[in-house]
Amino acid sequence: MTDYAYNAVGWVETITDPKGIAGKIGRETKTIENYTNGVPTNSSDKTTEFTYDGSHHLLTVQANLAGGTFQRTQWVYGTSTSTSDGVNSNDLVKSMRYPDPITGLPSSNEQETYEVNGLGQTKKFTDRNGNVHTLSYDVLGRVTADAVTTLGTGVDGAVRRIEVAYDGQGNPFKITSYDAATAGNVVNEIQRDFNGLGQLTKEYQEHSGSVNTGTSLNVQYAYSTLDSNNRSRLTSMTYPNGKVLSYNYATGLDSNISRLSSLSDSSGTLESYDFLGLSTVVRRAYSQPGVDLTYIKQTGESNGDAGDKYTGLDRFDRVVDRRWRKTSDGSHT
Secondary structure, three states: OOEEEEOOOOOEEEEEOOOOOEEEOOOOOEEEEOOOOOOOOOOOOEEEEEEEOOOOOEEEEEEEOHHHOEEEEEEEEEEOOOOOOOOOEEEEEEEEEEEOOOOOOEEEEEEEEEEEOOOOOEEEEEOOOOOEEEEEEOOOOOEEEEEEEEOOOOOOOOOOEEEEEEOOOOOEEEEEEEOOOOOOOEEEEEEEEEOOOOOEEEEEEEOOOOOOOOOOEEEEEEEEEEHHHOEEEEEEEEOOOOOEEEEEOOOOHHHHOOOOOEEEEOOEEEEEEEEEOOOEEEEEEEOOOOEEEEOOOOOOOOOOOOOOOOOOEOOOOOEOOOEEEEOOOOOEO
């Protein structure tokens, strides 16, 4: 039996397992990376502190720097219909204040402010450059437009609005940039085609004006399907110049789990992979230049930190050593 204990607010505070071992559910208040003695320097004891209010909201994040200085970021909560918001809430962020470059304290001169609608979605926000973004939504709550209704001083105004259109499956199939907050001219556009599984099959890009499906450059994607195994996986990508990049899955385990074995084009294999376990790449073989990127020990070397041949990884699967190895003579760096 597992027991759960709650605090006065109703949140889980401790969990006790069948062996009677209790774990306290707490909030992270401080982290120290590359710890030596807890005193921050330029190369050790990277310290970050966190504070919260009584409702578990994150209030501040403070980076402690060498020499006793710090940089603190602050979140301010509370929206109100008496101002410009669509809902009263003490849980929604009203502003985010960044550190003053001199004092390190949160500054109202270095902040982002937010206005929300009745659903708590951001309808307007002002960034630190003074740009005012006004967001529009459809009846499903999806963003359909981001318009810069006020342009900050010194900010490039070539693009003032980005609109997003959705297809019948809910895929964002067209993204259009305009040179004005309302109406205006099309600056550039992306248009996408999807198959019935929601997979991207073609993407058009037009860098000047609207997409023309007959002339705009596009990238195409092909997939294989196998009904009995209930899968659909990427098999090729065709570039605008007609070059085809093939995605290969070797017969056996790789094919069975749709794990990529290699990439190739008309000239042959470009890159192939060896794995440790399900998805950890331990060797990338580049056949054309004749080099491998490997995390496997070389002849005459001892086992690694984890007691195995994968010397490039420690016992936590973190990269600690990578070798570029020439396949012609085995030399490596």
